[in-house]
Amino acid sequence: MISTAIIVFREVLEAALIITILMAATRGVLNRGRWISGGVAGGVIGAFVVALFMGAIANSFEGMGQEIFNAVILLTAVCMLAWHNIWMASHAKELTTNLKHVGHQINEGTLPLYSLAIASGLAVLREGSEVVLFLYGIAAGGSSNLEMLSGGIAGLFIGAITGALLYFGMLRIPPQWLFKTTSWLILLMACGLASSAAGYLSQAGVLPSQIPLWNSDGLLSEKSILGELLHILIGYESRPTALQLSFYLATLVVITSGMIWANRSGTVAPQTRSRGI
Amino acid sequence: MRIFLTAILFALSATAMADTLVYNITIKDHVFSPSVITIPVNQRVKFVIENQDVTPEEFEGLDFDVEKIIPGKTKSTVFVGPFAAGTYNFMGEFNADTAKGQIIVE
Numbered sequence A: 001m002i003s004t005a006i007i008v009f010r011e012v013l014e015a016a017l018i019i020t021i022l023m024a025a026t027r028g029v030l031n032r033g034r035w036i037s038g039g040v041a042g043g044v045i046g047a048f049v050v051a052l053f054m055g056a057i058a059n060s061f062e063g064m065g066q067e068i069f070n071a072v073i074l075l076t077a078v079c080m081l082a083w084h085n086i087w088m089a090s091h092a093k094e095l096t097t098n099l100k101h102v103g104h105q106i107n108e109g110t111l112p113l114y115s116l117a118i119a120s121g122l123a124v125l126r127e128g129s130e131v132v133l134f135l136y137g138i139a140a141g142g143s144s145n146l147e148m149l150s151g152g153i154a155g156l157f158i159g160a161i162t163g164a165l166l167y168f169g170m171l172r173i174p175p176q177w178l179f180k181t182t183s184w185l186i187l188l189m190a191c192g193l194a195s196s197a198a199g200y201l202s203q204a205g206v207l208p209s210q211i212p213l214w215n216s217d218g219l220l221s222e223k224s225i226l227g228e229l230l231h232i233l234i235g236y237e238s239r240p241t242a243l244q245l246s247f248y249l250a251t252l253v254v255i256t257s258g259m260i261w262a263n264r265s266g267t268v269a270p271q272t273r274s275r276g277i
Numbered sequence B: 001m002r003i004f005l006t007a008i009l010f011a012l013s014a015t016a017m018a019d020t021l022v023y024n025i026t027i028k029d030h031v032f033s034p035s036v037i038t039i040p041v042n043q044r045v046k047f048v049i050e051n052q053d054v055t056p057e058e059f060e061g062l063d064f065d066v067e068k069i070i071p072g073k074t075k076s077t078v079f080v081g082p083f084a085a086g087t088y089n090f091m092g093e094f095n096a097d098t099a100k101g102q103i104i105v106e
């Protein structure tokens, strides 16, 4: 039962952290809860569909469908997170000032909220489909079903609670720091997802496979709790390849330059943009 | 952009490479057989894994980065390597107690 709980917890945590950080990053944005929870709901439904068709997905692209599917999902999430961060950078001032006065709303129409819905939905879709398949495997396996399923539910619960705790923890960060912190987190998270996508593309043979640049598994294992957390939050890999590192750095450069550019053009005429309600 | 272009070039040269070694592995009752596979050093090889159980399994490298779900009653392909000489462990994540294996690289 404990091992079931741990496996489910690991999968849920990955999705929960992404959602949590997105929620904290958009504090004070009208309707963001509705969009994100819509994305999560879509992700849950999608996870069941993906689990159902996993055989077909795996067999497509000469047996490499699963890797390509994973890479596409990850890269789409990277684009959504990049878009979100660049948008937030152009509205940084406005968001911080508005947060100080409760009741003020930000230009609700302009934030591409569907990018949040897609990003959180994809996180749930990917991790959720693994959970569904795993729990299905247990149910079909026969032995001590009930105990195992309760382990699964426990894992789901602990994962969700960890996400919630992190969320309330982040809300304690003063508003002027909150957006800075969360946009850094989202930036590094996106870089990590891009590097994972490169890993899947190598596995599929779309990109070449390489001998890792280094192996820091002895120092910090990716399977340890800290390693796992750092893997999700900043994309820690104990055995990165040169390609994975290039994907990481390229994403870092592209999103950072986008944010710097947006921040500059955003500060030129902040008054025109904040049409408070 | 340049990264992507070089990546594509690399990919083309990789697919043009000589024939890959293929190893067949089966999963039955949550056990890999053979559970010890010897592969050559510095070479990418292909594992064709047939899951004869009805339940899905996830092939996961412990000392290398490969993760792939193999649905019940299906066959999947996993590429491993290139590796330096040594012993590399893998497991079936969904049945970690019984599904264990080793790759010996020499």
Ligand SMILES: [Cu+2]
Pocket: A011, A014, A126, A127, A130
């Ligand atoms: Cu996962």
